[in-house]
Amino acid sequence: MTQEFVQALSAAAMLEVWEEGAGRHPIDRALLFLQHACPEQPFEALCEWPVGRRDAHVLALRRHTIGDRIEAYAECPACRSGVEFELSCATLLASAVPVEAAIWTTVEQGSRIYELRGPNSRDLALAAEAADQEQARRTILSRCIRRGVGRDEVVAWVESDEDVLVERLGKLDPLAEVLIDLRCDLCGQPWQMLFDIVTFFWNELQTRSRRLLQEVDLLARTYGWTEGEVLRLSEPRRRMYVEMALA
Numbered sequence: 001m002t003q004e005f006v007q008a009l010s011a012a013a014m015l016e017v018w019e020e021g022a023g024r025h026p027i028d029r030a031l032l033f034l035q036h037a038c039p040e041q042p043f044e045a046l047c048e049w050p051v052g053r054r055d056a057h058v059l060a061l062r063r064h065t066i067g068d069r070i071e072a073y074a075e076c077p078a079c080r081s082g083v084e085f086e087l088s089c090a091t092l093l094a095s096a097v098p099v100e101a102a103i104w105t106t107v108e109q110g111s112r113i114y115e116l117r118g119p120n121s122r123d124l125a126l127a128a129e130a131a132d133q134e135q136a137r138r139t140i141l142s143r144c145i146r147r148g149v150g151r152d153e154v155v156a157w158v159e160s161d162e163d164v165l166v167e168r169l170g171k172l173d174p175l176a177e178v179l180i181d182l183r184c185d186l187c188g189q190p191w192q193m194l195f196d197i198v199t200f201f202w203n204e205l206q207t208r209s210r211r212l213l214q215e216v217d218l219l220a221r222t223y224g225w226t227e228g229e230v231l232r233l234s235e236p237r238r239r240m241y242v243e244m245a246l247a
């Protein structure tokens with residue numbers, strides 16, 4: 001994959017994303033991350049990136065901003081005890097090659113020919129407006145599966161082909177759905193958990209933004225610096241001043 005060069009979010013950019021993303025849908029937050037990860041790309045193009053490519057760039061942004069190691073927590077579905085686990089952004093990125101762009105892949109099923117492409121943020125946004133999960137699923141399938149080759153008009157798939165087509169669709173863009181194998185230490189229950197980097201990074205960003213604002217508040221009151229001046233300090237320097245102000 002031609003991964004764009006992704007830079008870390010600066011302290012100021014982190015607050016910008018946090019402010020703009022508050023109260024927004026996770027799809028909007030994903031696109032906000034993506035805009036910061038790939039500032040050269042027009043927004044319209046980013047909306048059409050397959051979800052796996054989008055999430056690969058969010059992973060890269062998280063890796064450069066916070067670090068490679070992800071420390072996460074899940075609840076055992078059998079006994080409800082907490083399970084802590086670690087992931088690495090680099091390992092996740094290396095485990096699957098995300099598809100480059102929304103390229104239609106031809107699939108033959110019986111005597112019928114279909115074309116499939118991995119869902120993008122626009123498909124997900126439309127699905128999010130659906131009345132229920134089934135309608136959401138159908139919305140995505142109807143946009144990402146078409147019968148025949150190179151046709152733009154919608155020709156529905158044959159119902160009995162649906163399971164095979166859905167399975168193929170999942171394999172087209174492996175990073176679109178990251179499943180982690182977990183096992184409970186207490187009761188031994190194995191299960192698979194869906195890991196969503198956008199939600200995970202968003203939660204981390206919220207915690208960091210709050211702490212950053214507390215640091216700005218403390219340093220502004222102690223030294224009379226402006227918000228901009230505090231945010232321009234490197235993290236180790238800011239930490240040091242915070243320690244001194246609290247001493």
Ligand SMILES: [Zn+2]
Pocket residue numbers: 076077078079080081184185186187188189
């Ligand atoms: Zn358990």
